[in-house]
Amino acid sequence: xxxxxxxxxxxxxxxxxHKVTGGAxxxxxxxxxxxxxxxxxxxxxPSGRVTGIDTDEARQAGGVxxxxxxxxxxxxxxxxxxxxxxxxxPAPGQTFxxxxxxVVHYSGQPVAVVVADTLERAQHAAALVRVxxxxxxxxxxxxQGRDDAYVPDAIFGGFVPGRSVRGDVEAGLAxxxxxxxxxxxxxxNHHNPIEPAATTAVWDGDQLTLYDATQGVAATxxxxxxxxxxxxxxxxxxxxxxxxxxxxxxxxWAHPALAALAARHVGRPxxxxxxxxQMFTSVGHREEQEQRIELGADKEGRLVALRHHKLSPxxxxxxxxxxxxxxxxxxxxxxxxEGVYRxxxxxxxxxxxxxxxxxxxxxxxxxCTMDDLAHQLxxxxxELRLRNYSETDPTTKNPWSSTGLKECYARGAERFGWHxxxxxxxxxxxGDWLIGYGMAAAGYPVYGPNNPQRARARLYADGTxxxxxxxxxxxxxxxxxxxxxxxxxxxxxxxxxxxEGGDTALPGIAAAVGSAGAGMISAAVHTAAARLRxxxxxxxxxxxxSPLHGADPAAxxxxxxxxxxxxAPATGETYGDLLHRNFLPDVEAxxxxxxxxxxxxxxxxxxxxxxAEVAVDPDLGVVRVRRMVGAFAxxxxxxxxTARSQLMGGMLWGLGQALLEANxxxxxxxxxxxxxxxxxxxxxxxxxxxxxxxxxxxxDDIVNPLGVKGVGEIGQVGAAxxxxxxxxxATGRRVRKLPVTIEDLL
Amino acid sequence: xxxxxxxSRAPARAVLPERGPxxxxxxxxxxxxxxxxxxxxxxxxxxxxxxxxDLTGAKKGCDQGTCGACTVWVDGRxxxxxxxxxxxxxxxxxxxxxxLAEGDELHAMQSAFIEQxxxxxxxxxxxxxxxxxxxxxxxxxxxxxxIAEWMSGNICRCAAYPHIRAAxxxxxxxx
Ligand code: FES
Ligand code: FES
Numbered sequence: 055x056x057x058x059x060x061x062x063x064x065x066x067x068x069x070x071x072h073k074v075t076g077g078a079x080x081x082x083x084x085x086x087x088x089x090x091x092x093x094x095x096x097x098x099x100p101s102g103r104v105t106g107i108d109t110d111e112a113r114q115a116g117g118v119x120x121x122x123x124x125x126x127x128x129x130x131x132x133x134x135x136x137x138x139x140x141x142x143x144p145a146p147g148q149t150f151x152x153x154x155x156x157v158v159h160y161s162g163q164p165v166a167v168v169v170a171d172t173l174e175r176a177q178h179a180a181a182l183v184r185v186x187x188x189x190x191x192x193x194x195x196x197x198q199g200r201d202d203a204y205v206p207d208a209i210f211g212g213f214v215p216g217r218s219v220r221g222d223v224e225a226g227l228a229x230x231x232x233x234x235x236x237x238x239x240x241x242x243n244h245h246n247p248i249e250p251a252a253t254t255a256v257w258d259g260d261q262l263t264l265y266d267a268t269q270g271v272a273a274t275x276x277x278x279x280x281x282x283x284x285x286x287x288x289x290x291x292x293x294x295x296x297x298x299x300x301x302x303x304x305x306x307w308a309h310p311a312l313a314a315l316a317a318r319h320v321g322r323p324x325x326x327x328x329x330x331x332q333m334f335t336s337v338g339h340r341e342e343q344e345q346r347i348e349l350g351a352d353k354e355g356r357l358v359a360l361r362h363h364k365l366s367p368x369x370x371x372x373x374x375x376x377x378x379x380x381x382x383x384x385x386x387x388x389x390x391x392e393g394v395y396r397x398x399x400x401x402x403x404x405x406x407x408x409x410x411x412x413x414x415x416x417x418x419x420x421x422c423t424m425d426d427l428a429h430q431l432x433x434x435x436x437e438l439r440l441r442n443y444s445e446t447d448p449t450t451k452n453p454w455s456s457t458g459l460k461e462c463y464a465r466g467a468e469r470f471g472w473h474x475x476x477x478x479x480x481x482x483x484x485g486d487w488l489i490g491y492g493m494a495a496a497g498y499p500v501y502g503p504n505n506p507q508r509a510r511a512r513l514y515a516d517g518t519x520x521x522x523x524x525x526x527x528x529x530x531x532x533x534x535x536x537x538x539x540x541x542x543x544x545x546x547x548x549x550x551x552x553x554e555g556g557d558t559a560l561p562g563i564a565a566a567v568g569s570a571g572a573g574m575i576s577a578a579v580h581t582a583a584a585r586l587r588x589x590x591x592x593x594x595x596x597x598x599x600s601p602l603h604g605a606d607p608a609a610x611x612x613x614x615x616x617x618x619x620x621x622a623p624a625t626g627e628t629y630g631d632l633l634h635r636n637f638l639p640d641v642e643a644x645x646x647x648x649x650x651x652x653x654x655x656x657x658x659x660x661x662x663x664x665x666a667e668v669a670v671d672p673d674l675g676v677v678r679v680r681r682m683v684g685a686f687a688x689x690x691x692x693x694x695x696t697a698r699s700q701l702m703g704g705m706l707w708g709l710g711q712a713l714l715e716a717n718x719x720x721x722x723x724x725x726x727x728x729x730x731x732x733x734x735x736x737x738x739x740x741x742x743x744x745x746x747x748x749x750x751x752x753x754d755d756i757v758n759p760l761g762v763k764g765v766g767e768i769g770q771v772g773a774a775x776x777x778x779x780x781x782x783x784a785t786g787r788r789v790r791k792l793p794v795t796i797e798d799l800l
Numbered sequence: 801x802x803x804x805x806x807x808s809r810a811p812a813r814a815v816l817p818e819r820g821p822x823x824x825x826x827x828x829x830x831x832x833x834x835x836x837x838x839x840x841x842x843x844x845x846x847x848x849x850x851x852x853x854d855l856t857g858a859k860k861g862c863d864q865g866t867c868g869a870c871t872v873w874v875d876g877r878x879x880x881x882x883x884x885x886x887x888x889x890x891x892x893x894x895x896x897x898x899x900l901a902e903g904d905e906l907h908a909m910q911s912a913f914i915e916q917x918x919x920x921x922x923x924x925x926x927x928x929x930x931x932x933x934x935x936x937x938x939x940x941x942x943x944x945x946x947i948a949e950w951m952s953g954n955i956c957r958c959a960a961y962p963h964i965r966a967a968x969x970x971x972x973x974x975x
Binding site for chain 2: 083250530731
């Protein structure tokens with residue numbers, strides 16, 4: 055048994071054993087008795103109307119239980135508005151629900167659901183459904199939609215204005231000594247977690263249970279309840295293991311409700327798993343986009359003006375763009391700024407959050423332009439960023455709750471060996487390979503939830519504890535770190551604490567999105583566990599039979615499950631003694647946490663710095679990423695082992711974004727060109743260099759009780775820019791598009 | 801690139817009578833136990849394991865042979881269970897992640913994956929481990945570069961790759 059604090063220790067994941075033995079049951083692994091299988095049929099045209107659905111042949115195929123189309127599926131009760139799931143309300147990914155009428159808005163839109171007794175039979179019957187369409191012209195690419203663009207009032211579920219201004223950007227640009235005007239283009243990206251989205255729906259009378267792969271069980275519960283016109287009290291959602299998400303399971307798409315409707319229709323439990331191909335048309339994506347930056351600086355490289363415009367397609371129903379301009383408007387001191395989102399309606403589903411949603415793309419544009427500026431002025435890229443360092447949040451002039459950015463630059467540069475870099479492009483070689491070094495800054499906002507986050511802690515008389523909160527663990531390590539948080543608050547060894555989550559029957563937690571999970575859940579768990587400890591101490595000092603009777607509760611400390619006087623540790627008793635003596639099998643307390651009002655007076659951001667070394671074959675254009683070093687200041691690190699893994703994963707996502715990941719709409723057919731992992735390339739083992747993660751300590755008393763700023767997304771921010779800047783250093787070519795491919799370097 | 805060694809010649813087998821398309825009863829030997837199961841000949845080994853034998857350790861990431869999440873062994877060779885028909889595995893030894901530990905005693909590779917934090921969500925992990933153990937047996941783990949090449953058929957979207965290599969190295973060096 056250990057007495058050192060559990061928080062901050064690199065303990066192994068508590069669910070590791072389940073995951074390495076095949077004992078972890080994901081949403082598609084549950085097998086209720088008599089389970090049937092549902093398969094979606096997607097529209098083959100991007101725009102138009104369904105003119106007929108011939109289901110005769112499919113119906114006659116063996117094992118078919120039902121074929122649901124807009125002609126026989128019950129209508130939905132209400133369509134909730136699009137609201138990010140962190141808000142804690144119903145959170146549909148788009149304000150369109152399929153199978154309500156014959157109109158086709160995008161390729162892949164569900165037009166039928168086939169249910170059969172086995173998966174093979176459902177798949178076969180789905181292939182026999184004959185749908186005819188009247189196709190109308192479609193718009194799916196930036197090239198097609200550019201001239202129809204408009205500036206929306208707000209994007210991102212209403213949370214981000216379409217236009218933001220400070221100072222006078224025109225005057226600022228006119229007064230600048232140096233100006234850069236650069237346009238960046240981005241292919242669309244897809245999350246592609248290895249677990250496809252899946253829901254298993256089970257009705258018991260009018261009570262619905264959903265096993266759903268989700269970042270928030272309450273988001274699924276509230277959304278499905280609204281769509282089906284059920285009380286949330288009738289819907290329970292379980293999500294014990296989720297096979298990755300990266301944002302595509304952060305909002306609730308049509309399939310959980312369709313699984314529930316199908317199960318009700320056939321009177322049997324139904325599993326609905328999306329196919330890999332359907333993962334490209336059913337759960338959102340990072341939109342294709344174009345960003346233009348006009349930047350003005352003085353001769354010393356200090357920014358005086360920044361204009362940042364983005365153009366991207368959205369769906370016919372929602373004004374959605376990832377907020378690419380946010381962090382890029384906050385990172386540097388710059389008096390004159392204008393940021394504008396322009397959208398056009400296209401035949402796609404509503405795009406959605408994808409890891410570092412907006413920051414990954416916006417910071418690519420800004421940080422490549424900063425590299426360009428450094429190069430043009432002959433200033434070291436790290437030095438240029440230090441000259442533009444902002445002591446306050448430039449958008450509000452509020453102080454930062456904590457930063458660590460300068461330390462990230464320094465420690466990252468040191469670990470990387472940045473001083474060895476000779477500034478001129480093409481000045482490092484290794485045999486035939488051109489070698490390049492690049493860097494970029496990183497930032498990611500600290501988001502707070504809109505409503506209280508709740509947890510419950512229960513201590514048993516044997517001295518073990520269980521803490522509960524509804525959050526699922528989709529690979530973040532939340533189940534592990536929350537045992538550590540609870541252990542310290544209760545004064546127990548972490549091995550004697552267990553975390554239960556992933557169930558709407560437990561105290562409510564908003565969806566763990568936007569890197570907010572660790573901060574808000576640790577706050578709720580800490581609050582509940584600390585309240586339970588205080589309650590037990592209060593009971594002991596009030597108990598005439600306790601050695602602590604009459605003591606000041608503030609003078610009592612707890613270690614290893616034993617309450618004692620801080621100044622006289624011999625005086626005390628264990629939790630177990632207290633409970634046994636009072637015939638208490640267990641004691642329980644709940645806690646809730648909301649961000650403090652004070653936090654609104656601070657800029658809250660996680661900072662970091664990325665460094666990368668690439669090798670380029672000058673004849674073939676082949677790129678090898680040799681190493682990546684990231685220094686991050688994410689506030690308190692609850693568990694360095696799991697935190698490092700998440701940061702490393704984010705950096706490798708930056709590698710994928712920089713060099714591999716791309717999808718394009720075929721403008722004639724209005725559908726994605728890539729639809730599988732064979733043609734949508736994600737990094738594989740051979741693509742991934744060793745990654746070095748440097749953790750910079752910062753204390754933050756503002757963001758939440760434990761000062762946790764989050765590690766889920768910051769690892770990706772700036773990584774693609776560092777790589778592109780390294781490619782420029784290696785080759786002298788400034789590639790302003792993602793991903794960078796061989797052709798760009800030849 | 802990462803295909804396992806394919807034996808130069810399959811053992812001679814008797815010509816089997818034509819069966820299907822209706823479900824047929826076959827016996828699969830999975831993790832050393834004979835299991836009778838009714839399957840249509842079109843049923844993949846992966847769906848036979850997951851949907852009929854309650855062995856959900858092997859995962860379906862794509863059903864297209866592109867991700868490696870479904871990796872199991874057939875007669876000791878790693879195969880993609882989503883591209884293998886269950887009926888072709890009659891009379892062969894199928895090993896899944898559930899068959900790797902000896903009772904409560906984890907296989908060294910399983911322990912190494914936990915120690916090195918070689919996963920996050922864990923969805924690719926059964927496939928990674930089945931490949932990793934086979935890789936050592938195949939002799940394809942001499943250095944990191946070789947490990948990386950021969951493990952590149954198993955995608956990890958959480959991108960635990962450097963830690964997966966570390967786990968394989970640890971087991972290799974302990975042996
Ligand atoms: S499920 Fe078999 S390779 Fe992906
Ligand atoms: S651990 Fe999540 S895909 Fe590998």
